[in-house]
Amino acid sequence: MGKNFVGGLLVFLIHISCLAQDGPDNRYELNSGWKCYKASELSVTPEQLSQSSYPVNAWMPATVPGTVLTTLLENKKVPDPFYGMNNNKIPDIYQVGKAYYTYWFCKDFNETLPAGDGQVWLNFRGVNYSCDIYLNGKKVNKKLFKGMFLRQRYNITTYLNKSGKNRLAVIVYPPDAVGNPNGGQGGDGTIAKNVAHQYVAGWDWIQPVRDRNTGIWDKVTIEKTRAVIITDPFVKTIVPGMRKPAGPQAPAFIHTRATLENAGAASVSGILKYEINHQTVQLPVTLKPFEKKEVQLPVVAIKDPKLWWPNTYGPQNRYPSAFSFIKNNHALSDWRDIEVGIREVKNQWNDRTRSMELRVNGQPVFIRGGNWIVSDEMLRFSNERYDAEVRFHRDMGLNLIRVWGGALTERPEFYKACDEYGLLVMQDFWGSGDCNGRWMDPKKLDDQWTRRSYPDDHPLFIESAADMIKMIRNHPSLAVWCGGNEIVLAPDLFHALKDSLMPLLDGTRWFIDYSNSDSMSYNALGNNGDGPYGIQPLPYFWNYRTWPFNSEIGSVGMGDITSLRRFIPGENLVIPAEKTRTEAVSDSVWTYHKYIGYGKSIDAYGTPKSLEDFANKAQLVNYDQYRTLMEGFIGHQWDWYSGVIIWKTQNPWTALRGQMYDYYLDPNACLYGLHTGNQPVHGMFSFGDSAVYIANNTWDKKDNLMLVVKTFDMEGKEHLVTQVFCEAIPQNAKRIMSVKEVLKKMGAAEGLFLTIQLLDVHKTLIDENTYWLADQNGNYTGLNKMPAARVNIQGKKIADGRMDVLLENPEGAPLAFFNRLSVIDTQTGKRLLPSFYSDNYITVLPGARKEIQITYPKGASNIAISVAGWNLKEQQVTIR
Known part of the structure; x- marks a missing residue:
């Protein structure tokens, strides 16, 4: 730990x-036993219903923390909005009105009057959007409370009943402006009139959240002092x-x-x-x-x-x-x-890259980050889910998570996980160029000048920002504050943040005015930006110089067939036909779930025979895209770049783009492409100049490294290209040699495999990186001629929730190419999630062995390890 x-x-x-x-109960959470009822269907007064004598047994069980939609889903009043087109079956607040999602929430709890100078406090960590609070027939808040990002604390000592039996009743009202979900980024933009999250009106990676997340969405606690x-x-x-x-x-x-x-x-x-x-x-x-x-x-x-x-x-x-x-x-x-966590974070301008660099404890850190929305679009948060998602980011080899400005201030439990796994955090405040008026947009209700002044209540924004700073400022992982996504906030809000709140309440971290600001970086043309988004030719990541600190650059990210079957109905499990390079229109479900296209990259492996074949080939593209993206940036670190943040690493619902693992916490090959590309000491191939490089992502010089470069043909025949001692400079990448002519000569007909290995002075393998390279026509169809692999698989349970798996490929055999490991429940046949693999989508060379450490949910029995690869039919080995 x-x-x-x-x-x-x-x-x-x-x-x-x-x-x-x-x-023992000085602090406890009110997180069970809640009841709720639609406010418009009640005629009783708040004073009456907040008395324990008023019957609420017939009320609907409520999920707190949670939203109205979460409660309706838990009570089977609405279908699962993450499956198929179900979200369209749920009434949208813009059409049915705010009263439809305005509910009373009641909770009975025991708490006696304290003795002496004892005090009892009621705390709400998040209500969206406004509320009135009653306890035992009396109103607790003097005026209507408002603000999604503002904590509430009330001294309820004098409100408690002498009997110790108490009734808490809260009426929660939806956001003041719910927004028209008209397909624009943030719908018609008016969702940004609130001091709240913006994605709930829909974005290009998510459909609208029908209740706009109305509810007591974060923890309710009682404290005694x-x-x-x-x-x-x-x-x-x-x-x-x-x-x-x-x-x-x-x-x-x-x-x-x-x-x-x-x-x-x-x-x-x-x-x-x-x-x-x-x-x-x-x-x-x-x-x-x-x-x-x-x-x-x-x-x-x-x-x-x-x-x-x-x-x-x-x-x-x-x-x-x-x-x-x-x-x-x-x-x-x-x-x-x-x-x-004892550490100090600073930033300074790098004249060579023309961008800001981040330093931790005095050392420069090349930022390898991922953009994060929220863990769940319906705000169903848990310590376990936060831990799993942040752990995945750790396993990708990333060192920063940016919390995107159209969402929320992340919860302390998220930051605790980032503290644990070493993920620095860039926390945006609540604004976006889309809703807040940076660009002209015909889908927006108001003009740019009006949108530029969103939200409507500036004092509430400032008060909420101050409160959120106080809530998370003690976490060592928090490294950067950002005023907003792709836009400077309204001048008074920006200056309040930069000139008042930051110096007064923190003053220890880099504050960026907005996510792709010139103060963050600017290129040789004297401007800054982000992107591109969508699939790119592999040489692009090495040859094209993007922005020096790129806050958003991304590509594809769909899961395999097992992932797709979780949320796509059977009749829609079809190969998507693409209208453009980034758009699919052949099927309503694929379109609804925001599929981003793969262009012709999958066809380069041969025309898919089925959706399963399509999804498997997509994993090859996923791996190559993100490995090469990261290696291209690392290959130019401190020369062209001081940091890169991928758009994006996760989805808060079942989207079909920009994700290293699906909503159900099942990783795809994107994750392990990043895992490979981010190794601390790493040999890599440049698709830009066909050369071999060594990257050293540590602060120590690495001497006496043995670099081994090999090629393999489709039959598994090995050719040694070079074996040479070399050194690796700290925090740098070094070009070693060109292999262009070798590859051209040997791989023209069918393509080939290129393996780069690094060994230390003890001959211990510290890094291995295998590429599959196209033939002279840019195709990978030579892979289809590979003989079947002959891999020996052994698995051993070493503790509850932990196993080791050994894959051995005999001498003289072909490569065992691109093998996916999955922990399986043998009774259900389903994958156990979340599971964590020290590596996955693994290629095992002839005569080599790979040991994989796996962590899976504790308490699981009847488990097996499934291994399936490009030239290996699925095998299952029971783990005992």
């Missing part, structure tokens, strides 16, 4: 004292100088502050403490009745700190730490735990 739990005893002792004072509560603690880590992961470290410094609020009518004196790594700093504080003040504590110096590093560069060490307020009578009033 990479955690440093030094100092954990101190935090544990705080918890022990807290448990002794208040019992004494009179003084700690809010918005901030931990700032300073790491001077240029560091490396290994060896002793010079000291790092921890700056902390927190806001204290006295909820009582009497003055309170006590001590604010912060504890980390067996060290404590503290200050005496006196708070007047109902006073709220921010307190800054003395600096903590951490000797020889265990630092936090991005993925592939070093471990993700974290320290447990805690704030506490202890009254003068030694009673603990409140505490807050914070897991601290």
Whole structure:
């Protein structure tokens, strides 16, 4: 896990004292037992229905956290909008009106009146879009609450019933502007009049979300404290100088502050403490009745700190730490735990690339990122899903995730997963060039000048931005703030963010005005941008110079036949015919799910015989596209480029474009093409100049590497091209030699395989990269002449949820080409998801063996490993 739990005893002792004072339920979530009812069908008053005596047994069970649509789906009132054309069967709020999705939500819970100066707090972490809150017949909020990205906290001590039985009732109203889902990016654009997410009115990768995600979409919690509560603690880590992961470290410094609020009518004196790594700093504080003040504590110096590093560069060490307020009578009033990753993020302009570069702990980091929308379009979030998705990004070899501005501020659980797996985060605020008026657009209701001032409520935007900054600023993974997607926000909003909120509330991270800004990078023509999108010829990624820090560049991304069958009805499982290079119109379901075309790239492997054949060949294209995309950028790192962010790595619904794994968490070959291309020390082939390169994506020089370059024909006959010692410069790519003439001579008729290997001084293989190259006509049909592979497969379960698989290819056999491994439930025949593979879509050379480590859902029994490849019929090996 990479955690440093030094100092954990101190935090544990705080918890022990807290448990002794208040019992085990100081903080708990109200996440079950909710009921809901359509507001327009109720005649009872809010005061009546929020009394425990009012019967709600007949009400519909509600999903909280969740949306109205989630609840309707869970109760089978609507069909699954992710399957086929079902989304069209669900009434859209624009047509049926907002009352259709306006619901009351009720929850009965037990909580007694606290003794002494005890306080009980009700917290909402996210409601979309506005609400009124009642507890035991009384209204809790003084005025209508509004704002998707604004947390709510209410002191409900005086609202509790003496009996301890309480009824919470919340009426949730949809967004003020629901938007016409007319097929434009964000529909008619008016969804952006709210301080909320924009994709829910539809985009070019998603259909409209029918209720616009109306509901109590994030956690509801109860907290119990004494009179003084700690809010918005901030931990700032300073790491001077240029560091490396290994060896002793010079000291790092921890700056902390927190806001204290006295909820009582009497003055309170006590001590604010912060504890980390067996060290404590503290200050005496006196708070007047109902006073709220921010307190800054003395600096903590951490000797020889265990630092936090991005993925592939070093471990993700974290320290447990805690704030506490202890009254003068030694009673603990409140505490807050914070897991601290000690690191410092900076940015500086690179004159050679003409772009900004990101530095972590003083070291330059070449950004290899992916664009992220949300985990689920209906906001059905879970710790397990966040963990799986971020882990996939780790497995791709990426080091950054950009949270796109048409979505939301990601949840702390997402950031916790990024902390764990070493993914830096670029967090956009809520705006897009499409909805907010950058371009003319006939599908938009308002003109550019009007859209330029979206949202309607600027003070709410600023208040919400401040609150979201406070919510996530302690996470070491958070590295970059971005004002919006492809547009500078309205001037007052932009200056509030840049000149007021950032310096006051954070001040430790790079702030970009918008995602493809000239302040981020500009090319030789003196401008910036993003793209291209869609499939490209492989030499493009090496020869065409895009923007120096490209925030969006992408390609194809459909899954295999198993993935397609999960959401496409049988009658629509047809080979898509393409109208243009990026558009399919032959089938309504493929069009509805936003299929992006493969052009003629699949036909180069031979005309597909079936959809399964089409999907399998698409995986070859997927792998090549993303491996080559990343290798092309890495091949020009710190010369042409300082970073690249793929558009996009995941989908929040069952779309047919831009994804490394499907909605059901089943990876496709895109993921493993990136996995190969992002290896820390890597041999690669340039489709631009037909040369072999070595990339070193570490901060250490690599000496005495043995580079081995081989070719294989379709029968498996090997030809050694070269074997030479060489070195790899840190954070660089080096051209070694051209193989153009060799390839031209040997592969003209049928194509060939090119394998590049790197071995260390102990003759240990540290990198292997096999390409399949086209014949002189640009076709791969020579692959169809490969003899059948003869692979020996062995699997061994080594722990619950973990297995090792060995693939052995005998001497003299052909290559075992492009083998997909899947963990299978032998009783259902279905893949176990999510499963994680140390590598996949694997080619095993003649006389070679590949060992694959697999993690799959714990508790699974009756499992087998399935292996199927280009020239290997599917085999299943039972794992015992």
